[in-house]
Amino acid sequence: MSFQYTYDAKGKLTGVFVPITEWNKITGETKQRKPAKRPVPTKEKVISSIEKGMRQVNQIEKGKLKSISLNQLLYVLSPKLIFFPF
Numbered sequence: 001m002s003f004q005y006t007y008d009a010k011g012k013l014t015g016v017f018v019p020i021t022e023w024n025k026i027t028g029e030t031k032q033r034k035p036a037k038r039p040v041p042t043k044e045k046v047i048s049s050i051e052k053g054m055r056q057v058n059q060i061e062k063g064k065l066k067s068i069s070l071n072q073l074l075y076v077l078s079p080k081l082i083f084f085p086f
Contacts, residue, residue: 002019003016003017003018003019003022004016005017006078007071008071008075009069009071009072009075014075
């Protein structure tokens with residue numbers, strides 16, 4: 001079994017990713033679940049989000065906003081991320 005572990009910014013274990021084949025063995029499920037449907041953002045929303053991110057980068061470069069580590073970013077984004085089985 002090849003599990004992937006998720007840690008928070010302090011190094012504390014916060015979760016485990018289990019491949020679907022292993023999960024089916026553990027739970028006894030045999031049907032493949034369909035991923036939840038999420039609304040597709042509009043072009044305007046995507047552009048607005050990118051512009052907001054660029055403004056934040058400029059503030060970080062000027063020392064007006066504190067940067068965060070990649071681990072912190074992934075921790076914040078993790079509930080919003082979509083994982084696709086390969």
